[in-house]
Amino acid sequence: xxxxxxxxxxxxxxxxxxxxxxxxxxxxxxxxxxxxxxxxxxxxxxxxxxxxxxxxxxxxxxxxxxxxxxxxxxxxxxxxxxxxxxxxxxxxxxxxxxxxxxxxxxxxxxxxxxxxxxxxxxxxxxxxxxxxxxxxxxxxxxxxxxxxxxxxxxxxxxxxxxxxxxxxxxxxxxxxxxxxxxxxxxxxxxxxxxxxxxxxxxxxxxxxxxxxxxxxxxxxxxxxxxxxxxxxxxxxxxxxxxxxxxxxxxxxxxxxxxxxxxxxxxxxxxxxxxxxxxxxxxxxxxxxxxxxxxxxxxxxxxxxxxxxxxxxxxx
Amino acid sequence: xxxxxxxxxxxxxxxxxxxxxxxxxxxxxxxxxxxxxxxxxxxxxxxxxxxxxxxxxxxxxxxxxxxxxxxxxxxxxxxxxxxxxxxxxxxxxxxxxxxxxxxxxxxxxxxxxxxxxxxxxxxxxxxxxxxxxxxxxxxxxxxxxxxxxxxxxxxxxxxxxxxxxxxxxxxxxxxxxxxxxxxxxxxxxxxxxxxxxxxxxxxxxxxxxxxxxxxxxxxxxxxxxxxxxxxxxxxxxxxxxxxxxxxxxxxxxxxxxxxxxxxxxxxxxxxxxxxxxxxxxxxxxxxxxxxxxxxxxxxxxxxxxxxxxxxxxxxxxxx
Numbered sequence: 183x184x185x186x187x188x189x190x191x192x193x194x195x196x197x198x199x200x201x202x203x204x205x206x207x208x209x210x211x212x213x214x215x216x217x218x219x220x221x222x223x224x225x226x227x228x229x230x231x232x233x234x235x236x237x238x239x240x241x242x243x244x245x246x247x248x249x250x251x252x253x254x255x256x257x258x259x260x261x262x263x264x265x266x267x268x269x270x271x272x273x274x275x276x277x278x279x280x281x282x283x284x285x286x287x288x289x290x291x292x293x294x295x296x297x298x299x300x301x302x303x304x305x306x307x308x309x310x311x312x313x314x315x316x317x318x319x320x321x322x323x324x325x326x327x328x329x330x331x332x333x334x335x336x337x338x339x340x341x342x343x344x345x346x347x348x349x350x351x352x353x354x355x356x357x358x359x360x361x362x363x364x365x366x367x368x369x370x371x372x373x374x375x376x377x378x379x380x381x382x383x384x385x386x387x388x389x390x391x392x393x394x395x396x397x398x399x400x401x402x403x404x405x406x407x408x409x410x411x412x413x414x415x416x417x418x419x420x421x422x423x424x425x426x427x428x429x430x431x432x433x434x435x436x437x438x439x440x441x442x443x444x445x446x447x448x449x450x451x452x453x454x455x456x457x458x459x460x461x462x463x464x465x466x467x468x469x470x471x472x473x474x475x476x477x478x479x480x481x482x483x484x485x486x487x488x489x490x491x492x493x494x495x496x497x
Numbered sequence: 498x499x500x501x502x503x504x505x506x507x508x509x510x511x512x513x514x515x516x517x518x519x520x521x522x523x524x525x526x527x528x529x530x531x532x533x534x535x536x537x538x539x540x541x542x543x544x545x546x547x548x549x550x551x552x553x554x555x556x557x558x559x560x561x562x563x564x565x566x567x568x569x570x571x572x573x574x575x576x577x578x579x580x581x582x583x584x585x586x587x588x589x590x591x592x593x594x595x596x597x598x599x600x601x602x603x604x605x606x607x608x609x610x611x612x613x614x615x616x617x618x619x620x621x622x623x624x625x626x627x628x629x630x631x632x633x634x635x636x637x638x639x640x641x642x643x644x645x646x647x648x649x650x651x652x653x654x655x656x657x658x659x660x661x662x663x664x665x666x667x668x669x670x671x672x673x674x675x676x677x678x679x680x681x682x683x684x685x686x687x688x689x690x691x692x693x694x695x696x697x698x699x700x701x702x703x704x705x706x707x708x709x710x711x712x713x714x715x716x717x718x719x720x721x722x723x724x725x726x727x728x729x730x731x732x733x734x735x736x737x738x739x740x741x742x743x744x745x746x747x748x749x750x751x752x753x754x755x756x757x758x759x760x761x762x763x764x765x766x767x768x769x770x771x772x773x774x775x776x777x778x779x780x781x782x783x784x785x786x787x788x789x790x791x792x793x794x795x796x797x798x799x800x801x802x803x804x805x806x807x808x809x810x811x812x813x814x815x816x
Binding site for chain 2: 222321322324325327328329330331332333334336337338340341342424428431432435436437438448451454455458459462465469472473476477480481484
């Protein structure tokens with residue numbers, strides 16, 4: 183770079199080479215700069231961080247057990263003893279929500295990871311191969327986009343749950359099943375994005391230069407193309423987390439997700455919905471948690487989109 | 498136009514076949530044996546079980562089973578519900594009109610919300626109105642349908658006691674009162690679905706209009722002295738709707754998901770709640786059939802979107 187070649191006569195040594203009034207920064211710092219301009223996204227990122235830290239470390243601080251039954255405290259509203267009230271068995275809702283949040287967020291992130299792996303794989307193969315392979319993979323992607331996802335999710339979980347549960351236990355079995363199935367229905371956007379990125383990037387000069395230098399196909403993809411298409415992939419992955427959290431909550435809300443003794447946020451809502459008239463707090467708190475999480479993830483995704491796509495920045 | 502339609506119909510066939518393959522694969526891969534109960538029954542010798550399997554074609558190669566299944570699905574022979582013992586297609590036909598009505602009404606509501614707001618926001622980009630609309634749109638599609646449903650019940654049925662929260666098929670009233678009761682009990686399910694869908698749509702409409710608004714032909718229209726309202730309505734909106742129709746069709750699977758949840762919350766007797774009760778009662782023929790119907794509905798709505806597309810953009814139908 184500028185420092186390695188002898189400076190011209192006018193440039194004095196010691197002064198960092200800077201263009202205009204601001205210092206040169208790498209693409210990641212530049213993205214962070216643009217992300218900071220999206221105020222709602224920054225606020226959301228903070229809220230999301232608090233939520234994640236809260237469910238990760240909250241149970242260490244709020245040590246009330248999630249299944250301590252106390253019939254003298256049934257359906258109590260919020261109080262100092264139970265900040266979010268209690269349910270119909272007198273169990274503390276704050277503890278249950280913190281515990282459920284771990285599962286809901288874990289499902290969201292794990293399903294996102296599954297979707298990302300499948301999507302990048304399909305998109306990269308389609309983008310590099312082109313021709314018939316590309317056409318076939320894109321037909322498959324379009325097919326998956328037009329599948330009715332919720333009915334299929336219900337069908338698959340209904341058919342496979344019992345045998346998987348008998349192999350790896352109720353909690354882990356349902357977790358794996360839900361993560362794989364939700365991820366398996368959310369990879370299409372990522373695949374399309376990756377394919378589009380690959381199509382435009384593989385014609386660029388720097389990729390051609392790498393090819394001319396004898397880089398293998400794998401090296402071209404891993405070192406040159408994939409890192410340059412990370413921006414849109416990260417955005418799509420963020421949105422996928424929100425979609426996965428909603429999908430998991432929907433399943434649990436329908437009573438078909440995790441077993442009843444695991445209080446995920448959707449499950450809490452499912453249990454609460456028949457007591458809406460005398461214990462609204464029971465439904466409101468888990469619902470608000472889902473809403474806050476999803477909303478902040480969506481805003482962070484929007485901020486990231488601005489950050490990674492300079493054309494979208496508001497002037 | 499006719500040729501275009503025929504082409505679209507032909508393209509839909511591989512999609513239906515693809516979906517049927519996926520459905521069948523899920524069913525075929527699923528563990529569990531329909532004759533499991535017989536296996537543990539000492540009164541039935543294994544040979545009888547083998548003969549039963551063979552007579553029902555369970556031991557045939559997988560492609561033979563697939564074609565047998567597909568032809569009977571296409572002929573409308575969907576088997577009997579395990580629970581109610583009536584043919585599955587009767588069960589679905591009873592319930593389908595309600596689902597279509599609720600989804601249709603909510604789509605109309607979503608479009609009525611999204612197009613005016615989206616167009617208004619896009620013609621004044623980054624104004625206060627635009628920012629509020631954008632934020633509300635984010636709130637709208639971050640609120641899961643099951644939570645909005647519960648919130649509406651809490652507010653309008655429990656606190657204000659304005660609307661019934663259980664949807665009833667058999668209303669006692671007649672005449673105008675019947676229509677009024679029908680509207681009253683449909684308001685909440687339709688609103689829940691419509692708001693969710695409308696919130697996503699607002700952003701599509703806004704960005705589509707923003708893309709069109711800076712094109713040269715819009716400037717030309719303005720330069721000719723056409724009033725701004727006419728430019729917006731006739732020149733901008735019609736062309737901006739083209740990508741919106743595609744996105745609307747892409748949203749259909751999510752809408753059906755929302756419809757299942759909404760039907761479950763408000764106990765609307767549609768195919769969504771049929772699906773849930775079938776899953777809870779292990780009623781496999783009904784689950785399979787409802788999933789297949791949902792898949793066909795998605796394809797049907799895609800076809801409708803294609804027709805709209807051809808009408809909005811006549812160039813497409815001549816290609």
